[in-house]
Amino acid sequence: MARYLFPKWSNRVLPMVAAFVLAPLGTAAAGGLWYYGTNKHVEVGYTPTQPVDYSHKLHAGDLGIDCRYCHTAVDKSAQASVPPTETCMNCHSKVKTDSQKLLPVRESYATGNPIPWVRVHNLADYAYFNHQAHATAGVACQSCHGRVDQMIKVSQAQPLSMGWCLDCHRNPEPHLRDPKDITKMVDETVPASVANLAAPPSQRKVSPPVHCSGCHR
Numbered sequence: 001m002a003r004y005l006f007p008k009w010s011n012r013v014l015p016m017v018a019a020f021v022l023a024p025l026g027t028a029a030a031g032g033l034w035y036y037g038t039n040k041h042v043e044v045g046y047t048p049t050q051p052v053d054y055s056h057k058l059h060a061g062d063l064g065i066d067c068r069y070c071h072t073a074v075d076k077s078a079q080a081s082v083p084p085t086e087t088c089m090n091c092h093s094k095v096k097t098d099s100q101k102l103l104p105v106r107e108s109y110a111t112g113n114p115i116p117w118v119r120v121h122n123l124a125d126y127a128y129f130n131h132q133a134h135a136t137a138g139v140a141c142q143s144c145h146g147r148v149d150q151m152i153k154v155s156q157a158q159p160l161s162m163g164w165c166l167d168c169h170r171n172p173e174p175h176l177r178d179p180k181d182i183t184k185m186v187d188e189t190v191p192a193s194v195a196n197l198a199a200p201p202s203q204r205k206v207s208p209p210v211h212c213s214g215c216h217r
Contacts, residue, residue, distance in 0.1 A: 047155035048118040053101050060185075061149035067141055067183040075135035075179070082117055085109045120154050121145070127162075128217045137206050138199045140182050140192070143168070143175040149185045165215070169208040176204055 059065045068074060073081035085108040092102055108115045121144075123129050134144075142148070146157025158164060168175055176199040177184075177192050184197055192198040208214070 043156055044159055045155055046120065047153050048120060050118055050153070051116050052104050055152045056148045056154055057150055057152045067148070074131050074141075075182075077132055078130040080131045085115055120156055121160060123160060127215050129215070135182055136179055137172075137208075138176040138179045138182060138203050139168075139172070140175055140177050140184075140197075142185050142188075147185055147188075162215075166210060169210050169214075172206055172208055173199075173204050176206070178203065 059070075060067060070083035070087055071081050072083070072087075073079065085105060088102075088105050089109050092099075092105060096102055104115060107113075144158055144160070146155075148154060174192075177197045178199050181197040184195075186192070186195045186197065
């Protein structure tokens with residue numbers, strides 16, 4: 001009669017471990033990666049350090065400078081423009097001319113070398129996005145960028161994921177305003193209609209694409 005090192009019932013241990021331990025752990029790991037590995041958790045809140053300590057809260061919020069004063073091409077071009085140093089020096093040739101924080105701005109102006117701003121909102125190269133199309137349709141800046149007028153340091157407020165974009169494309173009306181009001185910031189709890197910023201009825205009848213070729217060209 002043959003003798004075995006382990007009893008026969010031990011043959012059932014490994015399948016039971018796989019069924020009741022490894023499978024649930026694998027499922028939990030996959031679920032956690034699926035949920036916490038999305039743009040909502042990975043990229044929202046991204047706040048890079050910039051070469052100049054520029055406060056949007058001060059400029060866009062406290063001073064009330066319109067977004068389009070610096071980002072001049074946002075409603076004219078597919079790409080949002082980064083303001084050239086000359087735009088900064090329109091004011092800072094007379095304001096805080098000796099500030100050490102603005103030394104990189106003065107050096108850039110003197111040498112002609114652009115300030116190496118770090119991009120905050122960065123869509124994948126395979127996704128086509130046209131700033132002009134959205135701005136002229138009346139999409140509020142804060143719908144994508146959040147309350148920039150309250151940010152001392154700009155951070156990413158929305159995931160900019162495909163699902164997030166499609167949610168807006170399927171129901172764009174809550175994000176639409178009169179195009180002249182797209183840069184005005186209001187509390188998220190105040191509807192645009194209450195703040196007198198809502199787009200006119202004809203402007204609300206937009207049909208943004210929800211098919212693949214709308215963004216993947």
